[in-house]
Amino acid sequence: MPSVYANSVHAMRMCDAFARAGHRVSLYTAPGSFAVEDPHAYYGVRHRFRIRTVSSPDYTPAGYRVRAERVRRLLVRDAPDLIYGHDLYALTVGVGIAPLVYETHRMRDDPNTLRIEHDLLHADVLARIVVITGALEHEYRRVYGASARLPIVVAPEGADPPDGCGGAAGRPELPGRPDARRIGYVGHLYEGRGIDLVLDLARRLPDLDFHLVGGTPEDLAHWTRPRHHVANAYFHGHRPPATVGAYYPLFDVVLAPYQARVYTADGHCETGRWASPMKMFEYMAHGRALVASDLPVLREVLDDRVNCLLRPPTDAAAWAQAITELLADEPLRTALGERARRQVLHRHTWRHRVDRVLAHLDVPSTSAGESVRRPSPP
Structure with missing residues (x-):
């Protein structure tokens, strides 16, 4: 540390x-x-x-x-x-x-x-x-x-409530189109985190801007190679933890596309069967509408159409449908985010x-x- x-x-x-x-x-x-x-x-x-x-x-x-x-x-x-x-x-x-x-x-x-x-x-x-x-x-x-x-x-x-994270981070300036809806991913970029899925979604939904916050320099270099390039996907790299909270309010929908097999940073240990992703709780604490992978371990916290939408981790079409539904249905988007926020405040x-x-x-x-x-x- x-x-x-x-x-x-x-x-x-x-x-x-x-x-x-x-x-x-x-x-x-x-x-x-x-x-x-x-x-x-x-x-x-x-x-x-x-x-x-x-x-x-x-x-x-x-x-x-x-x-x-x-x-x-x-x-x-x-x-x-x-x-x-x-x-x-x-x-x-x-x-x-x-x-x-x-x-x-x-x-x-x-x-x-x-x-x-x-x-x-x-x-x-x-x-x-x-x-x-x-x-x-x-x-x-x-x-x-x-x-x-x-x-x-x-x-x-x-996760801490947004006013309890310490420090006063300024509002980040995001690249992209000012009139485009923003889809956010916060977390690492290594194997099992679903970055391929996020980029697939960006290709399927060209009217939306996708923002990925986090990642080591090595992983960032991998995903920003020309062969991975998607015009409406923006990689922001690692940010100090004190400043990450300022990104969440900028996103209309957030993604937790964890795959069935998730690996530690060195790729040595597979942890997907037991994961409790910290960023998932941060999404919830900020009241963001969340689309997450439908995995048994995540269902210990997440409940489809109660505090999120759950979709199979390899079904890009289903994820695209979930994002489209949330953007078209503001009451649903607000209700899921609010229930998630209350769950964190009362239990997590x-x-x-x-x-x-x-x-x-x-x-x-x-x-x-x-x-x-x-x-x-x-």
């Missing part, structure tokens, strides 16, 4: 929500791929918390272990009441310092982390495991349930998520001055 990837946004949003709940937070992170003057401003978080950057010699298992030992020395020096994290190496060295909460967004598939995870899940050291979907909880129980202690909490990703803010993952854990709060037990959200 910082980086262009969603996991760094997730970490900063969670730390912000922990701080908002009254806790004193220290984030231990590997160095980012670039530098920013003020990480809190770059990510648009409302609360300031301590960020400790911990380097490692390299990005090998041995290097990860070196960084983890450095984290342990810092934790021993300033022992927390709870250690919450994704990094298995750092969590393992935290054993004996404080209770551990392990959050995971996928099943592990490489030998080193599989071994560490196996040992962690079979030791009596975890306060709980946090997963992002019921599908992932089911998979963990299927793989480990007969042998491991699995106190699992399901907590989907979240980052603060809701923090209350869920800390429910029934004794964690001192600086605002309360003593240990508090937070009830489970409804």
Whole structure:
């Protein structure tokens, strides 16, 4: 952190929500791929918390272990009441310092982390495991349930209301035709994100302008090659997380065209079966009319013709029909967006998520001055 990837946004949003709940937070992170003057401003978080950057010699298992030992020395020096994290190496060295909460967004598939995870899940050291979907909880129980202690909490990703994202981003100037309706996609451009589908839709609907916000320089270079060119599709590239919220109000309809197989940034791990896309919740928080892929895992949050329109992820004609219907039916467009917005406000803010993952854990709060037990959200 910082980086262009969603996991760094997730970490900063969670730390912000922990701080908002009254806790004193220290984030231990590997160095980012670039530098920013003020990480809190770059990510648009409302609360300031301590960020400790911990380097490692390299990005090998041995290097990860070196960084983890450095984290342990810092934790021993300033022992927390709870250690919450994704990094298995750092969590393992935290054993004996404080209770551990392990959050995971996928099943592990490489030998080193599989071994560490196996040992962690079979030791009596975890306060709980946090997963992002019921599908992932089911998979963990299927793989480990007969042998491991699995106190699992399901907590989907979240979003902040538009006025709670921190910072005041100016209105972006979008290229394209001033009288054309705007269709938006926000997120990464790598395999499984449905960028081919978005470009197909742009060809099918030439009277509309399609705007794609996000993507690494490498992925952007791939999709802007002449062979992918579509005149009414505009790629905006990566934007600081604090400024992304300013794009959503500019779009008449937004797209979540996730495919059945979605891969991590390096293309190594397939995560589509368990995904809880952060950008989907941001679309909803901004009250945008959403067309999304009809995938079982997304139906844990989305409901066709209630808070979105769902379409098969490979049926471009069906997606074109859904976009056309929404643009022609303003009451439907408004109703879907408003129901989605209310759902996030009542169930899926980052603060809701923090209350869920800390429910029934004794964690001192600086605002309360003593240990508090937070009830489970409804």
